[in-house]
Amino acid sequence: MSGEEPLTQQQEPEQVKKPDEPPPVAAPAPAEAKPESGSSRPAAAEEEKTISYRALVLTGYGGYEKIKLQVKSMNKSQLKAGEVLVRVKACGLNFAELLGKQGLYELLPSPPITLGMEGSGVIEAVGEDVTNRKVGDRIIAMNRHGMWQELAVVPANRTFPIPEAMSFEEAAALPVNYMTAYMMLFEMANLRPGKSVLIHMAAGGVGIAATQLCQTVQDVTIFGTASASKHETISQGGVTHPIDYRTKDYVTEIHKISPKGVDIVLDPLGGSDSQKGFSLLKPLGMLIVFGAANCVTGQKKNLLAMAKTWYNQLTLNTLKLMQTNKAISGFHLGYIHDEELFKMTLIKLLELYQQGKIKPRIDSCYHFEEVAEAMKRMHDRQNIGKIILLPEPKKSEEKPKSNAEAAENAEKNEAAVSEKKEEPAEEVETEKD
Amino acid sequence: MSGEEPLTQQQEPEQVKKPDEPPPVAAPAPAEAKPESGSSRPAAAEEEKTISYRALVLTGYGGYEKIKLQVKSMNKSQLKAGEVLVRVKACGLNFAELLGKQGLYELLPSPPITLGMEGSGVIEAVGEDVTNRKVGDRIIAMNRHGMWQELAVVPANRTFPIPEAMSFEEAAALPVNYMTAYMMLFEMANLRPGKSVLIHMAAGGVGIAATQLCQTVQDVTIFGTASASKHETISQGGVTHPIDYRTKDYVTEIHKISPKGVDIVLDPLGGSDSQKGFSLLKPLGMLIVFGAANCVTGQKKNLLAMAKTWYNQLTLNTLKLMQTNKAISGFHLGYIHDEELFKMTLIKLLELYQQGKIKPRIDSCYHFEEVAEAMKRMHDRQNIGKIILLPEPKKSEEKPKSNAEAAENAEKNEAAVSEKKEEPAEEVETEKD
CATH class of the missing domain: 3.90.180.10 (Medium-chain alcohol dehydrogenases, catalytic domain)
Structure with missing residues (x-):
């Protein structure tokens, strides 16, 4: 599946960084x-x-x-x-x-x-x-x-x-951001009119895709976390309640607005945020964990951050799920191998684009x-x-x-x-x- | 909420069992x-x-x-x-x-x-x-x-x-059977045309309700476990593939028919059956555990059966869920306190009854x-x-x-x-x- 395996690979010992030179690429065949x-x-x-x-x-x-x-x-x-x-x-x-x-x-x-x-x-x-x-x-x-x-x-x-x-x-x-958001909201979760969604990193690629896709369904309330400087933009983009996760506890903020919590949590963070997300779910709600961004702190592998994220990872048994009527799921586009699903999802997204309902920012x-x-x-x-x-x-x-x-x-x-x-x-x- | 709390309760020391006597009930007021x-x-x-x-x-x-x-x-x-x-x-x-x-x-x-x-x-x-x-x-x-x-x-x-x-x-x-089946299939899971569902105890109350509700959606394939003597009845009721769980391993049988597994598993059994159900899920599929029937073996509390069911209980972390793109959830009607949800679901079920789409057996x-x-x-x-x-x-x-x-x-x-x-x-x- 690699695009480069069949190719001759000439690796140069030093990094090429010659922005002033013309591109070392052969002219395309007319x-x-x-x-x-x-x-x-x-x-x-x-x-x-x-x-x-x-x-x-x-x-x-x-x-x-x-x-x-x-x-x-x-x-x-x-x-x-x-x-x-x-x-x-x-x-x-x-x-x-x-x-x-x-x-x-x-x-x-x-x-x-x-x-x-x-x-x-x-x-x-x-x-x-x-x-x-x-x-x-x-x-x-x-x-x-x-x-x-x-x-x-x-x-x-x-x-x-x-x-x-x-x-x-x-x-x-x-592809990656919108397919991820689409499959989470419409294949795994069951987003329908009147539901509420918590979108972490609402100003990120998946966050903006999810915000736009939520708006293809009537009366969806969107809670979105982002730093304060991004609030105006994400509000204009459709986030109903922007929350500054850097200065406020988002669980408290959401409970102030919606005491019963939310129906869907999209969680790219992992660790203790997954636990908070689960606690925020309404009955019949679903937490979807699709990343472990909390692992990435500095530039290099941070064993402490990884260990902390791993240790705080949400682990649940079915009894707890029954007593709360909640669902948890994981999503990772890289582990989806269903070509038909990819195709149908992307075709659907391109339709939504042409209808003016989504537009990558x-x-x-x-x-x-x-x-x-x-x-x-x-x-x-x-x-x-x-x-x-x-x-x-x-x-x-x-x-x-x-x-x-x-x-x-x-x-x-x-x-x-x-x-x-x-x-x-x-x-x-x-x-x- | 108890129907009897406000009432005078006169408990008789001995069990009343006089089927030949007229009912000791006052005539209703005309x-x-x-x-x-x-x-x-x-x-x-x-x-x-x-x-x-x-x-x-x-x-x-x-x-x-x-x-x-x-x-x-x-x-x-x-x-x-x-x-x-x-x-x-x-x-x-x-x-x-x-x-x-x-x-x-x-x-x-x-x-x-x-x-x-x-x-x-x-x-x-x-x-x-x-x-x-x-x-x-x-x-x-x-x-x-x-x-x-x-x-x-x-x-x-x-x-x-x-x-x-x-x-x-x-x-x-x-109420109990159809609301349970309806909320699981349409609120928690996201049953849509072309999907497949495994229904355990397919001849039971929830099993038959779920079978009928699955048929309100186009092209749903139903795998149903039941003892062989019930297969004719559940087939007539709409189960596509009846499986005799007493003589065959249902995981093997399902994989023979559908190598990729199923989209939804309704699991009233708990314990090791939850683990099998999870293994049977297709990517983006959901296991819903809604009981622990495996706990009930004899007439009285069986500590061994309980311990076994508990020990084998499915426990998952979010990493495993991400790597498999699967969802698990628990459902228990008794823990649902949303009166509006009850009402809307029952109204929907009564509509389906009047349309001839469901009929309690x-x-x-x-x-x-x-x-x-x-x-x-x-x-x-x-x-x-x-x-x-x-x-x-x-x-x-x-x-x-x-x-x-x-x-x-x-x-x-x-x-x-x-x-x-x-x-x-x-x-x-x-x-x-």
Whole structure:
């Protein structure tokens, strides 16, 4: 399932960080070079030649310096049946990569490994037996890892066409956060009109996705924790009761507003927060634990934080559950292997996007060279919405796109898309048919 | 909430078991004795007199002999505001009473206590402030206990008018079993088209209710455990795959048919069966434990069975839940205190009944004198459907209604209702307006 396994991997000893240089990427094959637009095989011999591309590789566990920007090379003809080659335009940063960097994400193979679970881009080549994707298609791609690179090989069934109006940044922000929120709210829990939901880290990627999805159901009350500076934004986004978890006890605050508690708790924190979440549930309510963010304190693995989170982990027997009429569940997208479920969920999300009911909020965009800054921003909980990584090399004069600027871009997709068409790295888009 | 607390209780030293005698119950006040049909107060002084009635009282923990048929007396004028007096026509037997008899049902006050959580009958008097019920209404009544008596005092908001076509036996069979099944399937779990459900004890009261409710949703696959002799009946009732748990390992059998397992497990057994149920769940599936039937082996409290059930009780931490994407929950109707939820659920169930989508299956009807036989039948898992207790004294020539006869009655409600009208104890029905 790895996008890089079939490829020749040339790891450079030193981190590549040359933002001023042109991208070391071969020009895409022009569309007219293909004899048949529907053909799935490289037609001309010159296409067989090796192409190089940049990738963000985790080289060991530890601090940000363990993630290195490296140049790799591959041969398009190595594409296997059922695979597609994607020129990646934008990638999503997830909490899983913060955990992975510290060696705490058990689904990530040992380093060296290219990170990244989601991205968007344009299909540059298709392997045998791929009939539903063609060169030039704008797509969302998901993979177990390996999306943080300019060129990624992914199974065709893990790619999904994106609507015209959706920017690459939005597309890269959608899969992990929105699928997680959707499956939790509508597959595991049973969100219906009139219910109440506690969303921790309500300004984070899953938090904002969950807030938007809650609003697709009538009369849902949303309690959202976030630091005070983010309250205005999350209120505008739909959080009914923002709570500053840094200065107030959220259990007390929620009980003041709703003495009986809440119906659903989405808990990415783990440890003692799971216990508090359980105590907050109304009868017939459900706590969904989907992370252990409390484990991540500093930059490196913190054994004390881990032990504390583990020790305080909610452990319940069925008698206690019966006496309280409550449900607990765990959710981890990485352990879902049902391709049909992935597909149906993403199709549903793209429909909701087109109906204007959901819209990924982009917090900021960082070039690959700035990955440490991007991760630090998430680690320090500074983001409101999704942090995006851009494979395109940073231009020397360019300021990092973040905050207000990125938010503005997210609100003006079409403008953003047309703007990008002027940039050289976006030439591949002209291949679209 | 007890129906008997406000009443004078005259406990007889010996068990009353005189089926040949006429019922020691005062004749109901004729409707025309009331000056205003809407009046909620006893109008005439003669109504104030003490009336006596029969009740099934748990006198201590142990075998069937601990439940005694006693004659009590009360004064109608003792009715408090918000209460109604119900002449009970039929009562439901639940597993909770088997547990209660052994001292294993923690919600039941200490003996002596009148048993019974559900019943049906006719309203004989209404207390102050009761505006939505009137004398003569045919109703379902629920209470924490105290329904196994000829006259029961219950809060008016725990009574629900029953449809014309519904017999008293059906009405008494509905509340506990169908509310339990409904809340589990539609409030806790999220039963939707195409899902699969494992129903243990599929021929029991909750089992049959759950089977019928599953069929209100399209394409639900039902696995049901029951002994082989019941398979034909439960198949006809809608169980897709009946499994004989006595001769086969149900985990193996289910995996043969559905290698990925099931979406929902309804588990009234507890102990090691909860562990098996959890192992059978598909990702995003839910195990609902709603009993510990495995505790009940013999007639009396069995410490070994309890210890074994307790020891094998499913205990999970959130990490395990995350890694498997599963949910566990507990359900216990006795711990639900949300009156609005009760009301809405029962109204929904009565709608489904009137639409012909659900219909309680009566296994057998026993008179109060035969309560030991009734409980033994449930304890030995001989029933298919609900066991009903009738306050009406047994006539000497009458055979116990059971099995085929009772099933026939259940299919011919109207016949059953009209038949009962000929019996003297049913005269109260003529009060209906």
